[in-house]
Amino acid sequence: MSDSREDSFLPVQRIGLALNKARHLLTADTDTALAGSGISSTHVGALLLLSLGFARTSAGLSRLLGVDPGFVTRLVDRLEEQNLVRRDRDRPDRRVVNLTLTEAGRHAAARAQEVAPAVLNERLASFTPVEFTTLCRLLHKLLDE
Amino acid sequence: MSDSREDSFLPVQRIGLALNKARHLLTADTDTALAGSGISSTHVGALLLLSLGFARTSAGLSRLLGVDPGFVTRLVDRLEEQNLVRRDRDRPDRRVVNLTLTEAGRHAAARAQEVAPAVLNERLASFTPVEFTTLCRLLHKLLDE
Numbered sequence: 001m002s003d004s005r006e007d008s009f010l011p012v013q014r015i016g017l018a019l020n021k022a023r024h025l026l027t028a029d030t031d032t033a034l035a036g037s038g039i040s041s042t043h044v045g046a047l048l049l050l051s052l053g054f055a056r057t058s059a060g061l062s063r064l065l066g067v068d069p070g071f072v073t074r075l076v077d078r079l080e081e082q083n084l085v086r087r088d089r090d091r092p093d094r095r096v097v098n099l100t101l102t103e104a105g106r107h108a109a110a111r112a113q114e115v116a117p118a119v120l121n122e123r124l125a126s127f128t129p130v131e132f133t134t135l136c137r138l139l140h141k142l143l144d145e
Numbered sequence: 146m147s148d149s150r151e152d153s154f155l156p157v158q159r160i161g162l163a164l165n166k167a168r169h170l171l172t173a174d175t176d177t178a179l180a181g182s183g184i185s186s187t188h189v190g191a192l193l194l195l196s197l198g199f200a201r202t203s204a205g206l207s208r209l210l211g212v213d214p215g216f217v218t219r220l221v222d223r224l225e226e227q228n229l230v231r232r233d234r235d236r237p238d239r240r241v242v243n244l245t246l247t248e249a250g251r252h253a254a255a256r257a258q259e260v261a262p263a264v265l266n267e268r269l270a271s272f273t274p275v276e277f278t279t280l281c282r283l284l285h286k287l288l289d290e
Contacts, residue, residue, distance in 0.1 A: 010262050011281065012269065014281055015281050015284065016261055016262075016265050017190060018284035018285055018287075019167055019284060020210065020211070021209075021210060022287055022288055023164055024212045026164065045161075045162060048158065066165070066166035067169045120157045120160060123289075126286065131283055132156065134279060135284075135287070136160050138272075139160065139163035139167055140163055142167055142269065142272075
């Protein structure tokens with residue numbers, strides 16, 4: 001890659017490609033680490049958010065994962081088929097469908113909770129504490145959070 | 146989300162979720178901006194890398210996008226079906242298949258080159274130049290580049 005060609009990338013495109021690549025590599029690392037467990041990187045975010053109580057509904061997952069409701073519906077369908085998640089009508093408000101992890105789902109979430117930080121820690125091993133905190137802050141700023 | 150529950154997330158999990166969410170949101174923003182153009186966020190990285198001459202083969206795309214060769218094969222299949230990319234055997238080394246943008250592909254790449262930076266610039270509007278450079282540096286450090 002010559003310097004002159006590298007210059008033809010706008011700085012903002014570099015950030016876009018780097019974000020993309022980071023996501024792809026972390027997904028691949030996570031899938032490798034989860035091989036044989038029956039769950040994949042696609043499930044990790046939802047399982048963690050449900051097991052830690054951050055999200056209890058598909059709408060909550062959609063908001064916290066930043067994905068559209070249709071994607072979450074398909075994701076929850078798959079988790080339900082794998083008997084990891086149960087959909088229950090809420091008692092006080094029957095329009096709301098609560099998501100509950102099954103026993104198998106809780107085991108899968110525990111596995112995800114071991115694997116996901118380990119994968120990231122490996123990629124972040126050379127970060128100083130300040131760099132770590134700065135990356136976290138800038139990502140949240142990007143997300144306007 | 147209570148503070149105590151928020152604390153149950155490891156710092157490294159926050160970075161993982163933030164990266165995930167950033168990717169999902171930028172994908173959604175890009176798809177919205179590309180609506181009706183016949184291409185989607187999935188195509189943008191490959192079209193940009195091919196049009197700027199950073200990648201000329203599937204192996205190059207795989208390396209620069211950080212995705213596995215199987216994913217790239219399916220992506221190039223789709224781009225070929227849409228008549229955006231042509232696969233040509235290399236003259237000196239016939240084992241190598243070069244990827245060339247068609248005229249429609251060059252138009253699509255030009256559109257992607259307008260849309261992708263605009264989408265990112267909107268998300269990064271409140272960043273100072275130092276924050277911008279720092280995010281770029283830390284993402285490349287994460288990628289070990």
